[in-house]
Amino acid sequence: MEINPYLDQGEAKENNPCDELPEGPERDNCAKKHTEGAQGTKMGLVWWVVWYISMVLALPSSGLSPFPKILLISFDGFRHDLIDPNLVPHIHKWATEGTWYKNGVKSQYVTYTAPNHLSIASGLYEESHGIVSNYFYDPDTNRKFDYFNMTKKPDIVNASMDTSWFNADPIWLTNQRADKGRRSASWYWPMGEVKYPQAPHVATHAVQWTDYRNLTQWMNDCDFVLKFFTDEQTPYNFVAWYVEEPDHTLHLNGFNNGALNKKLEELDKLFEYLLKRMEAVGLKDMVNVILTSDHGHSEVLDEDHVFCISDHINMTSGFEAGDHMIYPKDEEHAIEIFNNLTKAAESGKYKVKITWKKDFPDKFHYRNNNRIGRILLEAEIGSALSFNCKQKVLEETYGRNGKVKFNSSTHGMDPNEPDMHGILVMNGPAFEKSIQIQEIPENIDLYEFMCEILKVKPSPNNGTRQSVVFDALLSQKEKMAKSFGKKDEVVDETDLTKQGQNKPKQIHPYLDVVTNSMSFLFILAPAMLIVTLFLCYGCRHTVCKVNDVSSNFLKSYFLRFLNHAIAALFMTHLEIYDIHL
Known part of the structure; x- marks a missing residue:
């Protein structure tokens, strides 16, 4: 048959x-x-199969996100010149090892906490994102904003978190929107937990700001913050963390009575703990840490330099107030208030500026929003202002016959004043090492800067890629040299990260996992080997069976090629990673 x-x-x-x-x-x-x-x-x-499996199993397991990682930290009110080896030795040492903006970073006007934290996160002027002070009034809706509950009014905090207050796309949402695998956390960051207009609306995880100042609790917070990055099931690649000191201590004590030094010591211990924990869990060389602050602080000379607004105008009716501005209800009352305050300021006793909003300088970008009051008050360096004080009471408490020495500092002044400059230091795999930069960037430039590190498309913002903050990034040629372990021979290539156009091509992180050298050695190359062997096995039982001469020829040359290829591949990667057998 x-x-x-x-x-x-x-x-x-x-x-x-x-x-x-x-x-x-x-x-x-x-x-x-x-x-x-x-x-x-x-x-x-x-x-070869056993070798492949053993090498894969030998690779360190990691729950880290494949995306670039940023830990953004804000120490409220930390003035740029407080990074001193005698005050904060661990922060100072860390600063000298990374990129340190010695003269600090410039805040937006007005130099208060809530508006500047949103400017840092969104890259927008205060007139653009709509949070124009710590507490203020909206004449269009007849509502008041007071996120920190400074007015102690019931339910004001919840009302201040309504989406309608916010016109911004903070960095945590920009990050999440770029890819489903990206996750962002906000730990006490002011307004980090609120719902924003643009999807995905809220951070993956957010904890609302809480009023406490305890080192032990800060260290617990540190552990929680780092767990976001190391979570093996749902790792995060962006976390914003806010600590409200030394601002609170400075308001109550100023710079000179010793309380500030004790608080700075606690913050330094916290930062030392952070660095040790990052090294212990393998994050030291994986996460880009940016340490900044929302503004600086200025010492108030004495009680005579506090401008008590209620001493000069009738506080009972006729206007609404923010923490540094007035919203008169009619023109006649507006003129009366302005004249009374101007007369008091010009007496020579107080260093305070009284300005109509329409006359406010363009450079501050603080006119084009109805939430900004018609009359603006600004204390100059060395002075302060308040709606809640009386000069007579201050004199009795702190004056010649007073029993308490006046010690206080404040902020809210011209952001160009050196006293208003906050800190800006960064350290991590994306940044230059051991450089100090004298130029002063603006905090709105940090949003676009972080987008560059995270490799995400920024939303419209007021920052610029021409900012000196981009000098902190490793140049393209340095990145190449670092990638291949070479320090002397590098490609002379223009640094694209400092240009406003022609951004470097972004490689998807999952693709990068496959194409980087170690992954090629342990994943792609063995996979290619197995596929090749499978094809040859099929060939051996089909085509090669027809002709023994062809079979022997293919077997001989295939085995010879396989041995040389694997040896060359293995030795090449050993050389790249400087491994010696």
Whole structure:
């Protein structure tokens, strides 16, 4: 009966070249070598499979996100010149090892906490994102904003978190929107928990601001913050963390009575703890840390330099107030208030500026929003202002016959004043090492800067890629040199990160995992090997069975090529990673 070769008749017996030899010692030797060769090939394949599995298992397991990672930290009110080795030795040492903006970072007007934290997060002027002070009034809706509950009014905090207050796309949402695998957390960051107009609206995880100042609790917070990055199931790649000191201590004590030094010591211990924990959990060289503050602080000279607004105008009716501005209800009352305050300020006793909003300087970008009051008050360096004080009471408490020495500092002044400059230091895999930059960036430039690090498309903002803050990024040639472990021979290439256009091509992080050198060695190369062996196995049982000469030729050259290729590949990667056997 004729057998159809295309029907499944079971595997045909493999052609053995030794069968053609006459029986005798020569045929026996041939059969022995043939069997040993087949066994050797099988054992070789088993050896490579075992090697591959063992090397993959030997790779350090990591729950880290494949996306670039940022930890953004704000120490409220930390003035730029407080990074001193005698005050904060650990922060100072860390600063000298990374990129340190020695003269600080410039805040937006007005130099208060709530508006500047949103400017940092969104890259927008205060007139653009709509949070124009810590507490203020909206004449269009007849509502008041007071996120920090400074007015102590019931339910004012919840009302201040309504979406309608906010016109911004903070960095945590920009990050999440770029890819489903990206996650962002906000830990006490002012307004980090609110719902914003643009999807995905809220951070992946957010904890609302809480009023406490305890080192032990800060350290617990640190542990929670780092767990976001190391979570093996849902790792985060962006976390914003806010600490409300030394601002609170400075308001109550100023710079000179010793309380500030004790608080700075606690903050330094916190930062030391952060660095140790990052190293312990393997984040030291994986996370880009940016340490900044919302504004600086200025010492108030004495109680005579406090401008008590209620001493000069009738506080009972006729206007609404923010923490540094007035919303008169009619023109007549507006003129009366302005004249009374101007007269008091011009008496020479107080260093305070009284300005109509329409006359406020363009450079501050603080006119084009109805939430900004018609009359603006600004204390100059060395002075302060308040709606809630009386000069007589201050004199009795702190004056010549007072029993308490006046110690206080404040903020809210011209952001160009050095006293108003906050800190800006960064350290991590994306940044230059051990450089100090004298130029002063604006805090609105940090949003676009962080987008560059995270490799996400920024939303419209008021920052600029021409900012000196981009000098902190490793240049393209340095990145290449670092990637290949070479320090002397680098490609002379223009630093695209400092240009406003022609951004470097962004590689998807999952693709990068496959194409980087170590992944190629342990993942892609073995996979290619297994596929090749599979194809050759199929070829051996089909095409090569037709012709023994072709079969022997392919086997010989394939094995020779395989040995050389694997050896070359393995040794090349050992050389790249400077591994010595």
